[in-house]
Amino acid sequence: MDASQLLKGVLDVAVLAVVRDEDGYGYDVVRRLRAAGLEDVGDASVYGTLRRLFQAGALTSYVVPSDEGPHRKYYAINDRGRSVLEDSTKTWRTFADTVDGLLGPVAA
Amino acid sequence: MDASQLLKGVLDVAVLAVVRDEDGYGYDVVRRLRAAGLEDVGDASVYGTLRRLFQAGALTSYVVPSDEGPHRKYYAINDRGRSVLEDSTKTWRTFADTVDGLLGPVAA
DNA sequence: CCGCAGTACTGCGCATTGAGCGGTACCGTC
DNA sequence: GACGGTACCGCTCAATGCGCAGTACTGCGG
Secondary structure, three states: OOHHHHHOOOHHHHHHHHHHHOOEEHHHHHHHHHHHOOOOOOHHHHHHHHHHHHHOOOEEEEEEOOOOOOOEEEEEEOHHHHHHHHHHHHHHHHHHHHHHHHHHHHHO | OOHHHHHOOOHHHHHHHHHHHOOEEHHHHHHHHHHHOOOOOOHHHHHHHHHHHHHOOOEEEEEEOOOOOOOEEEEEEOHHHHHHHHHHHHHHHHHHHHHHHHHHHHHO
């Protein structure tokens, strides 16, 4: 199995979770996700997810010019984002439990 | 979040796990998956997965004529399938733990 | 002074894969 | 003999992660 397929549907929550902890800009979110264990995420996937989430109204953004490189587009979570994150977290837990239940009986 | 996206990459393992417990034919696998909690799986998705798995050499199949309906195409797991299932299970556990770690810190 | 590496963001096209819908076919019953 | 339930399949669509290329800015080494 390719972990990239597992990522589908989870990247959103992961990004939301990372940003909830602290505002972040794309490049940084990528690093944090990788540090958290999602080592194979492509940067383009994260940028895309960030944009989708922003368009969906779950994130706000502001640009911060940087002296040490290009500007950084920071994203911050808002109420809608928090509620999406909460719902998604529940969905995830339920789903994960179900899968564990299916796989568990033998390979427990 | 839509659970259908979560399913991606997991249907394979789920189907493998269900068939490992007992040989099954499409229609039946669908029922068992739904009973296990994956209530939204489409039948076509399962049939497709079964065929993909079969083509990948993880399943064998045999047709059993039925007196009480159309023939049934049973699928059985083989060694390759078992090893795929094992690997996928590990991948899943690792992945699930990572996601839990990301979401957990707050909603623990 | 130029190029290169690192940072940061974006666009485009591709592949995978689950879903929906429709179609075929068989059986028993009313 | 039409209908509902069982059983399977094909086609097309949509979502989404990925790879790659491109733009741009900063600072450093040659």
